[in-house]
Amino acid sequence: GQNIDQPTEMTATEGAIVQINCTYQTSGFNGLFWYQQHAGEAPTFLSYNVLDGLEEKGRFSSFLSRSKGYSYLLLKELQMKDSASYLCAVTDKLIFGTGTRLQVFP
Amino acid sequence: NAGVTQTPKFRILKIGQSMTLQCAQDMNHNYMYWYRQDPGMGLKLIYYSVGAGITDKGEVPNGYNVSRSTTEDFPLRLELAAPSQTSVYFCASSSGLAHQETQYFGPGTRLLVL
Numbered sequence: 001g002q003n004i005d006q007p008t009e010m011t012a013t014e015g016a017i018v019q020i021n022c023t024y025q026t027s028g029f030n031g032l033f034w035y036q037q038h039a040g041e042a043p044t045f046l047s048y049n050v051l052d053g054l055e056e057k058g059r060f061s062s063f064l065s066r067s068k069g070y071s072y073l074l075l076k077e078l079q080m081k082d083s084a085s086y087l088c089a090v091t092d093k094l095i096f097g098t099g100t101r102l103q104v105f106p
Numbered sequence: 107n108a109g110v111t112q113t114p115k116f117r118i119l120k121i122g123q124s125m126t127l128q129c130a131q132d133m134n135h136n137y138m139y140w141y142r143q144d145p146g147m148g149l150k151l152i153y154y155s156v157g158a159g160i161t162d163k164g165e166v167p168n169g170y171n172v173s174r175s176t177t178e179d180f181p182l183r184l185e186l187a188a189p190s191q192t193s194v195y196f197c198a199s200s201s202g203l204a205h206q207e208t209q210y211f212g213p214g215t216r217l218l219v220l
Contacts, residue, residue: 004148042196042211043149043196045208087148093165094165096141096148096150097148098146098147099147099148
């Protein structure tokens with residue numbers, strides 16, 4: 001079957017670092033996306049991992065371990081505007097997790 | 107570029123009514139997608155298209171139909187609306203192969219079926 005797990009909610013403080021985990025069990029796998037979605041808005045692309053390892057893009061980094069069926073999104077120097085839901089999605093079937101709602105407090 | 111546009115933004119339907127959700131993109135993308143997102147949930151793929159004239163079912167296609175007569179447009183049809191179809195519908199597009207490219211999402215259509 002197809003299954004993607006993410007924590008439902010997380011909280012963090014402005015300026016801190018937070019790690020959002022995603023584990024998956026899918027019949028096919030090409031790569032893993034991370035999207036950010038602010039309340040009432042459409043998802044926007046953050047990262048796409050195909051190979052094992054860490055990819056860094058400014059304050060955001062994404063890690064993938066294909067053998068473990070595991071990924072995480074690392075957000076550094078948190079800002080209030082980072083309060084949003086973070087969705088991981090696995091291709092080739094385009095299966096999305098339910099999303100992790102992150103609240104950043106001052 | 108307008109990107110991905112969707113109309114209407116919001117609609118209320120009565121049970122049994124039908125409607126078409128419009129989606130258009132001006133990025134010349136081959137791939138287009140329809141998702142639904144229920145409150146507090148992730149996205150569920152309804153249908154997708156890899157090019158004009160080609161469509162395929164996603165995870166939750168029942169109760170919906172699509173067509174792709176042009177590269178730009180990908181309308182989603184609800185024939186007999188049911189309360190279970192109350193949701194936010196997102197259209198998206200991407201270039202490249204096998205869903206491995208970034209998807210660009212439209213602003214969504216909020217549908218309420220009463």
